[in-house]
Amino acid sequence: MASSDSAGAAGSEFNNGPLASSSIPAAVPERRKVALIAGITGQDGSYLTEFLLGKGYEVHGLIRRSSNFNTARLDHLYVDPHNSSKARMKLHYADLSDASSLRRWVDVLLPDEVYNLAAQSHVAVSFEIPDYTADVVATGSLRLLEAVRSSSSSSGKPIRYYQAGSSEMFGSTPPPQSESSAFHPRSPYAAAKVAAHWYTVNYREAYGLFACNGILFNHESPRRGENFVTRKITRAVGRIRVGLQTKLFLGNLSAARDWGFAGDYVEAMWLMLQQDEPGDYVVATDESHTVQEFLEAAFGYVGLDWKDHVVIDKRYFRPAEVDSLKGDSSKARKVLGWKPKVGFQELVKMMVDQDIELAKREKVLVDAGYIDAQQQP
Numbered sequence: 270m271a272s273s274d275s276a277g278a279a280g281s282e283f284n285n286g287p288l289a290s291s292s293i294p295a296a297v298p299e300r301r302k303v304a305l306i307a308g309i310t311g312q313d314g315s316y317l318t319e320f321l322l323g324k325g326y327e328v329h330g331l332i333r334r335s336s337n338f339n340t341a342r343l344d345h346l347y348v349d350p351h352n353s354s355k356a357r358m359k360l361h362y363a364d365l366s367d368a369s370s371l372r373r374w375v376d377v378l379l380p381d382e383v384y385n386l387a388a389q390s391h392v393a394v395s396f397e398i399p400d401y402t403a404d405v406v407a408t409g410s411l412r413l414l415e416a417v418r419s420s421s422s423s424s425g426k427p428i429r430y431y432q433a434g435s436s437e438m439f440g441s442t443p444p445p446q447s448e449s450s451a452f453h454p455r456s457p458y459a460a461a462k463v464a465a466h467w468y469t470v471n472y473r474e475a476y477g478l479f480a481c482n483g484i485l486f487n488h489e490s491p492r493r494g495e496n497f498v499t500r501k502i503t504r505a506v507g508r509i510r511v512g513l514q515t516k517l518f519l520g521n522l523s524a525a526r527d528w529g530f531a532g533d534y535v536e537a538m539w540l541m542l543q544q545d546e547p548g549d550y551v552v553a554t555d556e557s558h559t560v561q562e563f564l565e566a567a568f569g570y571v572g573l574d575w576k577d578h579v580v581i582d583k584r585y586f587r588p589a590e591v592d593s594l595k596g597d598s599s600k601a602r603k604v605l606g607w608k609p610k611v612g613f614q615e616l617v618k619m620m621v622d623q624d625i626e627l628a629k630r631e632k633v634l635v636d637a638g639y640i641d642a643q644q645q646p
């Protein structure tokens with residue numbers, strides 16, 4: 270695990286005593302921009318890390334202690350911290366439920382930008398663990414905001430803050446939803462995200478913090494967690510295609526979502542923090558499809574009929590559903606100059622292609638007796 274060593278070493282480059290007191294103009298090396306990401310191990314964290322490394326940033330990520338390794342999405346970016354000239358991504362233990370850990374890393378790293386992508390992000394699960402969801406999503410965001418505000422106020426170092434908001438906050442408000450649409454959350458997760466949104470607005474108004482809310486509509490990728498509906502479907506398509514599975518159990522197929530590609534959306538996060546003024550932005554494709562349309566596209570792509578495989582299981586219905594989400598991202602397009610590059614069909618294909626490859630590898634291991642087929646029906 271990396272420590273604060275790198276920040277200390279970078280700092281010492283600027284305290285060059287003899288040159289500082291000499292009349293010879295010093296060629297001061299420009300400091301890399303430093304980003305701190307809470308939620309770096311998630312889908313968005315991994316894409317944002319790639320994006321920021323590509324922009325020359327030093328990226329620090331906060332990770333939670335777990336008995337299993339939870340850094341699979343970052344493995345391809347990891348360089349041993351002992352290789353200090355090459356390691357520009359560093360990971361540190363912290364938790365949104367532990368205010369002292371947040372304040373410590375903000376103090377030590379003196380980041381230019383802080384991205385709060387951490388959450389218990391599964392809507393259905395938030396009905397099962399509402400208290401934990403509220404603590405991490407709502408109060409956790411407040412803890413990080415407070416760490417940023419108080420650290421910045423003592424060090425004098427300005428810090429820009431990004432809060433990952435969600436289209437779930439609109440809940441039952443009819444589409445299209447924009448920055449001026451009313452919030453009507455329909456789950457403990459969504460209600461907690463509304464609180465985090467308003468904490469962020471409040472820190473901007475009360476303390477002048479450069480704090481932005483990105484109201485991101487659903488964004489998917491081959492790195493999406495396997496219990497979100499898109500990935501659940503594409504994983505099943507891959508496994509059905511190679512003969513590892515026959516059925517797919519799903520809930521409500523008529524819900525409509527505005528699905529974009531996560532790799533596109535992290536650019537919008539960064540762009541928000543590069544503006545002259547902080548603000549809140551909807552990030553979306555402005556197109557909506559039902560879960561059934563996603564099924565048709567994913568199964569159809571490999572010549573299968575979803576109706577031969579999908580079984581409705583009531584357990585996947587939610588106590589309260591969000592029926593229809595479709596963004597109006599005209600503000601982001603106008604002010605940030607952002608637009609999505611990957612469309613719906615391309616996104617489906619990208620995910621199915623990867624999950625067929627994954628299933629083929631799984632099949633080799635199953636056939637060789639190294640793993641079982643996970644008892645899929």
Ligand SMILES: C[C@H]1O[C@H](OP(=O)(O)OP(=O)(O)OC[C@H]2O[C@@H](n3cnc4c(=O)[nH]c(N)nc43)[C@H](O)[C@@H]2O)[C@@H](O)[C@@H](O)C1=O
Nearest residue numbers: 390392435436437486487496497498499519520521524585
């Ligand atoms: C923007 C927002 O996006 C995500 O939240 P979500 O929209 O709830 O995403 P999902 O993929 O879990 O559900 C989409 C729809 O699909 C329906 N659905 C049917 N059958 C199954 C099913 O079997 N599993 C799941 N998960 N959903 C199902 C389900 O009822 C819902 O209507 C999170 O990233 C969240 O963090 C976030 O912020």
